[in-house]
Amino acid sequence: MLKARKLVLAVVATATLVAPFVAQAQGEITLRWRTRPDNQAEIDVYTAASQAIDAEWQEVTLVYEPGGSETAGYQDVLISEIEAGTAPDVFWIPGTDIARFAKAGLILNLAELAAADPDFDVNDFYAGPMEFLTTSIEEGVPALWGLPRDVSAFALYYNAELFEEAGLPLPGGDDWTWDRFFEAVDEIASLSPSTFGFGMNAWWANWGYFVNAAGGSFFNEDLTACGLNTEATVVGLEAARQMFAAGTAVPWGTDAEPLFLAGQVGMFMNGRWATPGAIANANFEWNVAPLPVGPSGKATNWLFWGAYVVNAKTAHPAEAWDLVTRLTSAEIQGQIAALGANIPSRQTQDAIDLFLSSLPGSGVNNQAFIDGTTAEDVRSEAPLFNGNWPAIDAAYGQGVTAVFNGSLSAQEFADTICDAVAAEFDS
């Protein structure tokens, strides 16, 4: 018996020693890449895409790492790994992060590699993100910080049953302006004490829509200073504040999505990424509509985006660039778009058609999102090359929360916010 135990122990010990080396020996070059999927379905698609690229790419072995979880934030892990020198060769970051990653020297300038690539055409992608991705941080040195993985825009998810109950026409159409929007908010909220006319989540783009639609802007024209010290800011924020003060909107800071899915919200502003969740969980008649036109008189929206970038310390920059182009190919973007969560970042008709045909049978108005990305006044999610965006975002957010909570007037906010954040701009 003792012998048998020793044998077991010996086998286990040997296995423990040897097992970590399992599956290590692979191709000549191994590239690790990472993105932040929202759910298991996306992980599966990215994994399949990685395996497909790997299979046809003889010289390179790809290792896909889905990033982000409840206990390990995508950003936290990435920053730790960059600091430790163990970050993947290629990774995804949100559009607002491009500037600080580039300025900190964490991502590779791909301009030279792109220039030598005959298949690459910058015009294949949406112009907004590409404008920021090609912003130079060194005079006379052309830049390309990455390629956009996908884009998205806001739309209004609406509960058609509540509209019908309130006797209102569904949102949309030529006269879809703030007047009709706020009227609908009031009417739906009056249906019952537990029903809200409108809901949105508490981050910059949501209140930003109201400012932009009123003709305002976060920054000045060349993005070198605060731009919220205008009357348009007051008009936009005041319009939103009144909904919170009247209790017709889901309280600011409360996650409005579960309430919308529970059928308690008439209109819920969110991006395309919320569509699969709505299809899976909303047990009522719903659809999406474009955002209403505000006092600026223009259809306003955000163009959200994130990009695949290359680790500045990668040992294989050429292969990493190759991988970025493969990951943003029409074919791979089509596979991702078919899930319905993202819009391809290529603005070719093929890519748009692919997106429009996604989620067949769901009845979702895909065109509303395309309209959003091509709205008359579409603002691209802007990486701030001349300022500290996280600090500015925090200061803006605190001020806006104070306005929506009633502890600060919109006018006071507009009067003071630019002084408060002035030190956060490089100029």
Next chain:
Amino acid sequence: MNVSSASPRADLTALPVWLRPVTLAVNAVIALACLAQSRAILALPDFGNLGDPVQAFAAMVVLLPVVAAAYFSAGLLLRRPQSSLLVPSLADTRYGLMFFYFLAAALSFVYVIWRSGAFNGFEFLVTGFMQNAWLALVFMAAYVIFWIGSRADSALVRRTGVIVGLVGIGILLLSANFLQGVVDLLSTYRDPGVLIGTISGVVASFLCYAYLTRGVEFGETPQQRQAWQGWLMLSPNILGFMIFFAGPLLLSLYLSFTDDSVGREPQVIWLQNYAHILSFEFKTQPITEPAQRALSFGFRVLASFDVGETRLVWGARDPDFWISLRNTIVFCLMLLPLSIVPALLLSIILNTALPGMKVYRAVFFLPSVAAVVGTAIIWRWLYSPNIGYYNYAITSLITWLNTTFGTSINDPQIAWLTDPNVVLISIVLLAAWQIMGNNTVLFLAGLQGIPRELYEAAMIDGANAWRSFWNVTLPLLRPTMFFVVITVMVTGLQVFNEPYALFPSRPIPIQAQTSVFYLYQQGFFRFQFGYASAIAWFLFLFIFTLTFIQFRLQREDR
């Protein structure tokens, strides 16, 4: 451990003749290798983006084994009975060499594992095993067979169980590319670093063992043997503490004096980070002007007070830090009573001999072992103003009161996670609920240490339950109470998980921002690791001072 003098019974003639020359030769090799390594570190153009001071410090640390090798070699050569500054005694030489080789072996094997990439391989291993996780059922079957064999006292059945288990291991390993793993393991030895690391580890282990088993020759007493065995048992923890706690702690102290940011070499800026934290400005202005206008560029309003027609404006370069510190202190002040008083009451109830108390003890302790992230997600739903159970309960209670007693109490419909006046309380409730179980167990242990006789004596003296509690239980629980207060306070001042998990959107409401969360934001969102380190050390001094004062008060109280 008293190892200051050699035992008179030392008999070095019994030592193997090879041990001394081999030790001296190995020490010389280690010293030369460390000298070369130190030089190599200094020659590096970029030391992990940590800067020149850290590079120089690392080069100096690598020289420590050189000093140790020379010191213990001298001890071995000169064989002094007593230790002096330059030469250790023989007994101390043995202990020193044991520790020296133990450390060398441990570091060599860690190096081999790192160099060969085995850490990354663990991920592949888990993936490989998880793809065939069902095979683990074979082990269950093997255990059942073995158990039946033991019950039936049948060696054949037991052996069958062992064989089934072994076959299961074999199948599992093969399914996870075990053979390929063997090949890959061997192939890593093409790297001279792996080979040298392995040889170093084996030689150091062998020498450590050689000295470890020769206590008699060095005149070791049983007490001394017990002492080093104790240290040996503690060594994994001590090594872990030095590498993963003390090391980063020192590094963060250094970084707090730099402008460290992600991806670039930090420059020493001495006390600028601390000055930034402590920069204030006090101004006055007419109340008609916005407070921000009174302050200089770079300052923001921390507080303002209207006195007649004049406004006093208190500005700071980093008002958010002070707001987060205030939040943390308020959090702590609320957490202390909310997690201690109910825990004390609960422990008194659980200390009774009522049936089922053991089950209840486990139940009340459960929140303390549950992961904060998981519980916070549940609490997020409980806190939902519209569909959460807390508001549902409050609404139900108010409705009942209004209908039963004809009152007209308004339903507050508390916005737990968004109302600036409530968000901090929401975090406190979650934290108190989590900590309470642990405090209950501590109080329970304290209560069970109070002699029954004291209660009996109090009862004979005519004390009722309240007097017994006040005059017997509470005074005797004072040491436990002190410990609980200190741990809750320190835990409260370091609170991070609760706001992190309870508020998934970033940035979180300023009223919910605690100091540790704020420093995390500075590091991971604003890339200001130098400034974040300064905040961490500022907080450390703050917590240390508070704890020190409490210890002094406790001592004076005694």
